[in-house]
Amino acid sequence: MISRNQIKFVKSLQQKKYRILNKSFVVESTKNVLEILSSSYDISYIFATSSWINSNKISSTLEINEVTKNDLKRISGQKTASEVLAVVKMPEFQKIFDFSGVNIALDNIKDPGNFGTIIRICDWFGIKNIYCSKNSVDLYNPKVVQSTMGSISRVNVFYTDLTQMINSLDDSVMVYASVMNGHEIQDCKLSENSLIVFGNESHGISQEVLNLTNEKITIIKKGNAESLNVSVSVGIILNKFCN
Amino acid sequence: MISRNQIKFVKSLQQKKYRILNKSFVVESTKNVLEILSSSYDISYIFATSSWINSNKISSTLEINEVTKNDLKRISGQKTASEVLAVVKMPEFQKIFDFSGVNIALDNIKDPGNFGTIIRICDWFGIKNIYCSKNSVDLYNPKVVQSTMGSISRVNVFYTDLTQMINSLDDSVMVYASVMNGHEIQDCKLSENSLIVFGNESHGISQEVLNLTNEKITIIKKGNAESLNVSVSVGIILNKFCN
Structure with a gap:
């Protein structure tokens, strides 16, 4: 069963302002929901069809709300509704700025599919x-969540002022920019601790951030x-x- | 100007059967249309707003139909209509089965964005x-065309029976399968003439095709x-x- 208020609530989470207000987001499809169930994320509701419930024996204390396919169509944000939808609490990412190994930064990524x-x-x-x-697409945009194919529960995403962050890095971290006219990656060896910056789909990395990077790198064309x-x-990078 | 019949015709090309019937497909957005204009493809119509015409001085003998943004909205297959749309004749790809160097085959790719x-x-x-x-997504699906970002005019795509084709290859061509449990690509060296097969998004390469490949390769996880x-x-592969 799903109440009118629940329908209204789930549908509201398609919009960023209501996701923030309710500190909640929507996860759809079997793969994504099963991954979230096996993570430490806090799940508020699961709505699923009887056939989904029967074929996915969930060993969770969480009650699953059995709904019809039509109910799921009403609350889904996807073109084709899946047989299961979960409402999940946004986790509190601990801001650990640990830059050992290879790390990446995204400057103004806009396409949710790309980000996922x-x-x-x-x-x-x-x-x-x-x-x-901070101007990058929202992590909890339904299309981002969908495109992560469950990986959302295993990667921490921090929204931050990239120029401030790069300025605060200590000298052991080298900052690389993925651009069109840099050193060919085949000839590059990254520093042990490195941050690789990738830019916006149309405009690349902002000049402000680019000015702070130590080296430009490029995929051979x-x-x-x-x-x-x-x-x-x-x-590719x-x-x-990473190998 | 755009006539009712033209509107009907352009909209019909969203469907594969009408694309085949008319041997025509739709190209949208400035980047894609400019690439098609600079290719050898045969263009039947271009519809564009006056501002697009003014800012893109096209040195083509082709007449550009000036239309309003609203007209473009009516004929566009995109969520957000661009300021230009072209109707293009499908080229006749010459079936040259030349397998020198690195070549790729796609077995049942379904997602138009992936294919583009x-x-x-x-x-x-x-x-x-x-x-x-042959069961792969149609090359002229509007989302495929859009995702190629103009590259559609520079790559030949052949739909063929992959098992027959692989069976007919001579011994100089080695066939590789991109799978989850093969030799790590870091340790591989491809044969000079090679065909790499990639499979369906959910089910991978069909068993029939997989049986015909010479070596399985995998990206290290x-x-x-x-x-x-x-x-x-x-x-990545x-x-x-290719370098």
Whole structure:
């Protein structure tokens, strides 16, 4: 069962202001919900069809609200509603600014699909922390959550003033900028502790942040495409430097 | 001006059956349209706002139909209509099965955004031909075209029976499968002439095709994500083997 108030509440979480107000966000699809269930995240509600409940034996003390497919259609933010939807409390990320190893910063990333995919890539390569400029897309945007494919519960995302943060780093951390005209990554060796900055999909890294980086790095181009998708660039660069 | 019939015609091209019937597809956004204009593709119509026409001096003999933003909204397949839309004739790809160098095959890729991004990646790394299984997403799906960011005019895409094609390859071409449990790409050296197969987003490569491959290859995983997005995998693997 789902009440009118619950429907209104879940639908409101499609909007950032209500997510902030309620410190809650929505997770959809079996993969994402199962990952959240196996994490330390605090879940307020799960709404699922009877067939989902029967085929996913959840060993959680949490009560699952059995609803119809039509109910899920009404509360889903996806084009095609899944058979399960969870309302999850936003975790309190502890601001640990630990820059040992390879770290990444995102300057004004706007596309939710790109951001979710980047979180998934970081989870693949074992990167725990992502530092985002404050104007980057919201972590709890439903499309971001969806594109993380469950990795959202294993990567910490901090929104911060990147210029202030980079200025405060100690000398042991080298800051790299992923750009179109830098040193080819094949020839680069990163410093042991490094922060790699990736920029906005259309405009790249802001000049302010770029001025603070120590070295520009670039993926070798052999053909004619003007650029690569930012999440693909993150994947290629992390594969090069995380191994 | 745009006539009622033109509106009906352009909108019909959102559907595959009408694209095939009319051997035409739609290209939207400045970047994509400018790339098509500078290619050898045959353009039937361009619809653009006066401000777009004024700021993009096109040296083409083609007449540009000046329309309002509202007209573009009516014919656009995008969530947010661009200021320009072109109707383009499907080219006749010459079936040249040339497998020198690195080549890729896609087995049942379904997501249009992934496919478009893969075409863009191939264009970045100078790969000219992509071989797709016949059940893969349509090249002229508007979301595919959009995600190629203009690279669609520089990469040839062939839909073919992959098992037949692989069976017909001569021994100089080695066939690799991108999977979860293969040899780590860091330790691999591809054969001079190679075909790398990537599989469906959820189910990977079909068993039939997998059985015909010579070697399984895998991107090293350090963390916990279950998988990588297929376009990110293509990017990482091509970066490794195209340099």
